[in-house]
Amino acid sequence: MPEVFLPFASFGLQSRMPMRFEADVFECEVEGTIPPELAGGYFRSGGDRQYPSLEDDIILNGDGMVSAFWFENGHVSFRSRYVQTQRLVAERAARRRLYGHYRNRYTDDESVSNLPQRDNTGNTYAFAHNGRLFALREDSRPYEIDPATLETLGEADWGALRSTALTAHPKIDPVTGEWWSYAVFADGEPSRAASLHVFDAEGRLTREQWFETPFPGLSHDWGVTRDHLVFPIMPLTADDRRLRAGGAYYQYQPDLPGKWGVMPRDGDPARDMRWFDVPGVMGHVMNAYSEGNTVVIDTPISPGNCFCFFADRNGRFPELPETVTQITRIVFDLSRPDAEAVSINPLPGALGDMPRIDDRFAMQRYRTGYFSLRAFPEMGVGQIDWDSGEVKVHSLQHAAAQEPVFVPRAPDAAEGDGFVLTVVDRLADKRADLLILDGRDVSRPPLATIKLPFAMPMAFHGSWIPTPQETNA
Numbered sequence: 001m002p003e004v005f006l007p008f009a010s011f012g013l014q015s016r017m018p019m020r021f022e023a024d025v026f027e028c029e030v031e032g033t034i035p036p037e038l039a040g041g042y043f044r045s046g047g048d049r050q051y052p053s054l055e056d057d058i059i060l061n062g063d064g065m066v067s068a069f070w071f072e073n074g075h076v077s078f079r080s081r082y083v084q085t086q087r088l089v090a091e092r093a094a095r096r097r098l099y100g101h102y103r104n105r106y107t108d109d110e111s112v113s114n115l116p117q118r119d120n121t122g123n124t125y126a127f128a129h130n131g132r133l134f135a136l137r138e139d140s141r142p143y144e145i146d147p148a149t150l151e152t153l154g155e156a157d158w159g160a161l162r163s164t165a166l167t168a169h170p171k172i173d174p175v176t177g178e179w180w181s182y183a184v185f186a187d188g189e190p191s192r193a194a195s196l197h198v199f200d201a202e203g204r205l206t207r208e209q210w211f212e213t214p215f216p217g218l219s220h221d222w223g224v225t226r227d228h229l230v231f232p233i234m235p236l237t238a239d240d241r242r243l244r245a246g247g248a249y250y251q252y253q254p255d256l257p258g259k260w261g262v263m264p265r266d267g268d269p270a271r272d273m274r275w276f277d278v279p280g281v282m283g284h285v286m287n288a289y290s291e292g293n294t295v296v297i298d299t300p301i302s303p304g305n306c307f308c309f310f311a312d313r314n315g316r317f318p319e320l321p322e323t324v325t326q327i328t329r330i331v332f333d334l335s336r337p338d339a340e341a342v343s344i345n346p347l348p349g350a351l352g353d354m355p356r357i358d359d360r361f362a363m364q365r366y367r368t369g370y371f372s373l374r375a376f377p378e379m380g381v382g383q384i385d386w387d388s389g390e391v392k393v394h395s396l397q398h399a400a401a402q403e404p405v406f407v408p409r410a411p412d413a414a415e416g417d418g419f420v421l422t423v424v425d426r427l428a429d430k431r432a433d434l435l436i437l438d439g440r441d442v443s444r445p446p447l448a449t450i451k452l453p454f455a456m457p458m459a460f461h462g463s464w465i466p467t468p469q470e471t472n473a
């Protein structure tokens with residue numbers, strides 16, 4: 001009997017079905033006027049199953065689907081393509097599902113056992129570095145994508161890299177152009193092995209250092225400042241025995257604190273890390289910076305388990321209020337003893353996730369942050385002014401905003417002077433729009449609305465690649 005498509009669990013206790021098609025829309029319908037400064041491509045990656053999944057599948061297990069909005073002279077074209085991963089190619093050849101649960105190779109078809117990079121779906125971040133585009137996934141090595149066509153070019157060359165994985169939340173140093181990366185489970189097993197990596201502006205590996213985390217915990221994003229590194233290890237733990245029994249990759253441990261490692265940026269993580277206890281669960285980081293011995297990191301954090309599709313050891317899944325994240329400023333004062341070093345400051349009104357900034361201000365003191373507002377039932381796009389603590393909101397009716405990505409108006413524009421691009425799910429219409437908002441004040445009406453004639457499954461993270469400007473020689 002052929003398998004049928006079943007709903008999968010998403011964030012916020014939602015249940016979803018895959019879309020399963022690749023699309024081309026040569027000329028998108030546009031309301032308003034596309035700002036002439038927007039010339040380039042907006043690339044995103046998300047998960048969308050090509051073949052049926054096992055029961056109780058989760059959003060993180062979808063096949064990578066990269067999409068692009070190309071902007072040219074006020075016109076917009078759209079395309080989406082599956083990342084042609086080893087696993088997708090194998091399933092298409094077999095014309096059936098071969099892979100089982102999220103990161104559990106013991107649930108796969110026997111014909112594909114022990115395939116390296118088994119979990120490499122590329123479904124998490126369409127990440128641009130030095131004009132190249134990569135489909136990232138935190139347990140794997142990135143695939144390279146052609147930004148002109150979305151064709152999968154294959155796994156890129158990582159030189160002498162030992163780690164089996166590169167985080168799906170790398171940081172680009174705006175001063176040096178370096179690609180900063182790390183991995184937990186860096187040996188490919190549910191272990192305490194972690195690694196730190198730096199690639200130079202041309203993508204050559206210049207640094208790799210291994211260390212151990214306090215427990216084999218989830219770590220989806222991190223902080224890089226000009227002087228320090230911050231590694232948050234969450235109380236969702238992986239265990240090979242559970243995997244062999246067919247269980248979930250992660251189990252929530254409510255009795256464990258989050259462990260946050262802080263170290264000097266140029267230090268040795270195995271020797272120089274200080275581990276601090278921080279309650280709550282987070283996935284993402286907005287930005288981080290250092291001021292002397294003080295390290296500031298801004299993160300959406302939930303009181304319970306925001307990774308709501310992973311149960312605790314009693315099989316309990318969280319209630320909705322436990323999963324709601326609030327953007328919180330965590331400050332580590334490294335001049336103080338461990339027990340007194342951490343202060344935790346939730347920002348009033350900043351309920352939501354998927355935080356982004358003006359990336360030119362990464363790793364340094366900054367003023368403006370953007371996020372998907374999820375102050376149920378209110379949904380929309382939020383904008384934080386960290387100097388005043390004010391939160392501006394672009395409120396949406398019967399719609400939800402995906403990640404807001406900022407594009408500067410010009411290379412030398414002031415912080416926040418530019419555009420916020422966010423895909424909005426029109427839930428009742430089963431359709432999606434791309435909104436162009438004013439980065440200085442997202443609460444204003446959209447500058448332009450780019451309309452798609454179909455729904456878009458929630459994608460995760462994206463990048464803007466500007467069209468190279470012609471210069472007069």
Ligand SMILES: [Fe+2]
Binds near residue numbers: 124169284
């Ligand atoms: Fe993420």
